[in-house]
Amino acid sequence: MVLEVPDQGLRRTKIARQLIGEPITIDGRTIQPVARVMGWHVGPSNRMSSGGGWWLRLTPIEVIVDEGGAKTYQVPLKDGTRAALLGIFFAAFLVAAGCWFLIILLRK
Numbered sequence: 001m002v003l004e005v006p007d008q009g010l011r012r013t014k015i016a017r018q019l020i021g022e023p024i025t026i027d028g029r030t031i032q033p034v035a036r037v038m039g040w041h042v043g044p045s046n047r048m049s050s051g052g053g054w055w056l057r058l059t060p061i062e063v064i065v066d067e068g069g070a071k072t073y074q075v076p077l078k079d080g081t082r083a084a085l086l087g088i089f090f091a092a093f094l095v096a097a098g099c100w101f102l103i104i105l106l107r108k
Contacts, residue, residue, distance in 0.1 A: 013041045015056065020064075030066040034074075035059060 021033035036059045043052030063075045 011043055013043075015039045015041060018061075019058075023066075028068045030068075032064040032066075033060060034062045034064060036061050 015037060017037045019035045019037055021035070023030045023032045037056060038059070039054065039056035041052065041054050059079060060077045062077055064072065065075060066072045
């Protein structure tokens with residue numbers, strides 16, 4: 001997806017790709033990491049301008065394991081950062097809701 005910003009002469013390009021890493025062989029097993037890259041590139045809309053920037057997020061999603069050609073399977077990876085942030089968000093929400101409830105009770 002490409003978005004033009006005419007008043008600033010900038011061009012935004014959305015980036016969404018899946019990357020497969022180099023295979024690593026350990027004790028007859030070959031493992032290969034797989035990650036998702038998402039983000040934006042903002043740069044000049046013509047070749048006469050300069051400057052620009054990137055915003056990227058790299059998220060590991062799985063590992064492909066090859067057992068010496070006999071068996072190949074995928075091991076999904078969980079995003080620990082996302083789980084931690086969701087836990088913090090819900091804890092903060094519960095504290096705020098509890099405080100709000102106490103304020104209502106104490107005003108009566």
